[in-house]
Amino acid sequence: MSVRATTRRRQLGATMRKLRASKGMTLEEAGRLVGVSKATVSRYETQAGPVKWLVIDALCRAYGVSEAERRAVVSLAKDAKQQGWWNSFADSIPESMNLLLTLEDEAVREDHFSCVYVPGLLQTRSYTTALQQANEMRRSPEEIEQLVGIRMKRQEILTRPNAPHLWAILDESVIRRVVGSRDIMSEQLGRLLTAAESSNVTLQVLPFARGAHAAALGSFVMLGGTERALDVVYVDLHVGSLFMEKEEELERYRLAFEYLRAQALDIEASSAMIKRAREEL
Numbered sequence: 111m112s113v114r115a116t117t118r119r120r121q122l123g124a125t126m127r128k129l130r131a132s133k134g135m136t137l138e139e140a141g142r143l144v145g146v147s148k149a150t151v152s153r154y155e156t157q158a159g160p161v162k163w164l165v166i167d168a169l170c171r172a173y174g175v176s177e178a179e180r181r182a183v184v185s186l187a188k189d190a191k192q193q194g195w196w197n198s199f200a201d202s203i204p205e206s207m208n209l210l211l212t213l214e215d216e217a218v219r220e221d222h223f224s225c226v227y228v229p230g231l232l233q234t235r236s237y238t239t240a241l242q243q244a245n246e247m248r249r250s251p252e253e254i255e256q257l258v259g260i261r262m263k264r265q266e267i268l269t270r271p272n273a274p275h276l277w278a279i280l281d282e283s284v285i286r287r288v289v290g291s292r293d294i295m296s297e298q299l300g301r302l303l304t305a306a307e308s309s310n311v312t313l314q315v316l317p318f319a320r321g322a323h324a325a326a327l328g329s330f331v332m333l334g335g336t337e338r339a340l341d342v343v344y345v346d347l348h349v350g351s352l353f354m355e356k357e358e359e360l361e362r363y364r365l366a367f368e369y370l371r372a373q374a375l376d377i378e379a380s381s382a383m384i385k386r387a388r389e390e391l
Contacts, residue, residue: 119159120209121216121342122186124355126166127155129173129183132357144168163187182335186216209353213333213342214267217274221332221367223325225281227289228298230261231268232278232305237298238262240290268310277312279370285315285387292391299388306381314374315383324369332363 130140130151137155138148146165153159154166166187170180214220222229228237238261242254249257267273285302288295306313316323331344343354343363354360375383 119156119161121212122161122166122183123155125183125186126169128355129170129175130155133173135173140169140172143172161187179335182216207351210344210351211264213344214264214274216335217333219275219277219334221334222276222278222329223281223331223367223370224278224284224329225325226284226287226329228280228284228302229276229278229331231265231276232302232311233261233265234294234298234301235262236294237289237301240294244289268305268308273310275310275312277314277371279314279316279367279374282315282317282383285384288391296388296391299384299391302384303381303388306377306384312377313380313384314371314377315380316370316374317383320373323373324366330363330366332360332367 130137135143136148137151141148141151144165145168150165151169154161154169163184167180167184170183175183220231222231227233227241230238233241235258238258239254242249242257268276280302285299289298302313305311329346332341333344334341338360341355341360341364343360345352345354354363374380
């Protein structure tokens with residue numbers, strides 16, 4: 111099975127499990143409502159195997175989801191066999207990255223909190239290269255260039271016609287930490303200032319002066335669909351990736367992001383701080 115199918119099926123299966131659980135239905139009860147077997151419902155909630163979008167549609171209706179959410183899930187089912195642009199890099203990236211790229215390809219919004227480095231979607235090529243060169247996992251120049259190319263390709267979602275809205279909150283340490291060299295960092299800060307002027311990018315800085323804050327445990331990304339029920343939180347643990355979709359987990363991160371937005375500088379003041387950091391290099 112293709113990488114695209116695998117990652118989209120993983121998302122689809124997780125979504126279908128989540129929808130059924132939200133209604134407190136058993137596999138057998140859900141199958142009875144739409145005229146399929148318990149085994150079929152179970153298979154549709156796994157990460158592999160073909161699906162019929164008509165059955166997905168019927169299950170969504172049985173679960174009483176909103177019209178927008180139903181259309182989003184059915185669209186996911188219809189496109190389960192399509193391959194994304196990253197398919198040609200399948201051998202170079204882990205399955206967790208495949209899933210992140212799939213979710214990102216479908217997202218209508220991305221909320222980022224970064225406390226160490228600039229979010230990947232806003233990095234310059236030189237900044238990304240410097241990060242890869244500093245990685246404890248030593249790679250050849252060719253491997254580094256390929257990984258940098260993947261990150262640069264990811265950034266194209268911000269300029270496509272149906273671009274998601276990116277809301278990024280950066281801890282002040284992100285704009286103060288010199289990555290690569292002063293010239294590289296100056297270019298990177300300039301990139302942030304340019305991005306902040308885009309209609310689909312909102313950028314805030316959380317200054318040191320704010321002290322302790324709502325996400326002291328680390329960076330995270332929340333990828334959102336057309337409905338809140340399709341949200342997923344992504345956390346890069348460096349030694350692995352964690353995807354969270356339980357409602358209690360989502361609510362915790364939603365609340366944390368709301369607090370962070372309130373604690374961070376406003377958009378104008380954030381840009382002013384980035385400009386000062388650039389001048390002080």
